[in-house]
Amino acid sequence: MTDAHAVGEASGSVEIHEGDNLDVLRGFADGAFTLIYLDPPFNTGRTQERAVETARSTTATPQDRVAQQEPDALEEAGGPDLRSYGTAPIVRRGFHGREYERLRGDLRAYGDRFDDYWGFLEPRLLEAWRLLADDGTLYLHLDYREAHYAKVLLDALVGRDRFLNEIIWAYDYGAKSRRRWPTKHDTILVYVKNPERYWFDSQAVDREPYMAPGLVTPEKAARGKLPTDVWWHTIVPTTGREKTGYPTQKPEGILRRIVQASSRPGDRVLDFFAGSGTTGAVASALGRHAVLVDANPEAIAVMRERMPHATVSGSGIRHDS
């Protein structure tokens, strides 16, 4: 049960699809979703291997992260970054043609690592853009190492005028490097399909406490303030109601803000890197209809347990529960 149930909103439906998201997405109609939230795996290998990868984790233990060879964790563990990266030299024209093609080529020169990552993401982002409704919004949750390259490329791919926000999710957890400022944030890039028509309802978002409540009236302090683009929020607590055990699970509080602001009850919400299904659990509890896709059978099992009212389709599904 999510917090949203506590306010008594009717649950929305949840559809879970097991399979490679690129295949599944091709079956959905243009403009079918008001909100798309994506939390892709962080790049740790070649494109083909990523179909079942659950690599990036801000909520994984430092040991998990060392196992996944994340540079911070390696640094925290005192070891070198031993990764090798593959290449996926695909150049495509974005909606903005030449500019995108040129940037894509320029960024490739900076290293294989991002090129390989983007080679995996690009066709999926193009599908996401096709699936987004005219008043729809795309949230792309990224690692700080990828976020700046992705911002530049997405601007060129869909148009800089479609960029709405860069959200910083700041948390404080785990080991801290002594050799630089410990990196304790994720970046969420926000793009809208149509800058004239996108849906955004700041009044629907849960408010947060003022940092200095003594400086505002008691009424304002009691009401709380609107969140800005910097969100201080804990990671998923290691014990408690919300934890599913899926290593890359994101907190419901983060998804709740996104769903409240950028969709209405009855709208369709898509997450095609669904993992433990946080987007679906929150969206359904807030009365939205969620469509979730993941290639990993463990993710499907976690989602089935978390959302027993969901319908499940795709390869390898079990019908025994």
Ligand SMILES: C[S@@+](CC[C@H](N)C(=O)[O-])C[C@H]1O[C@@H](n2cnc3c(N)ncnc32)[C@H](O)[C@@H]1O
């Ligand atoms: C970072 S996790 C998402 C975590 C999720 N936001 C949550 O709160 O639990 C990324 C997910 O993408 C899935 N994935 C990776 N490549 C995929 C692909 N090609 N098709 C479908 N799912 C994929 C992985 O199995 C993993 O569960």
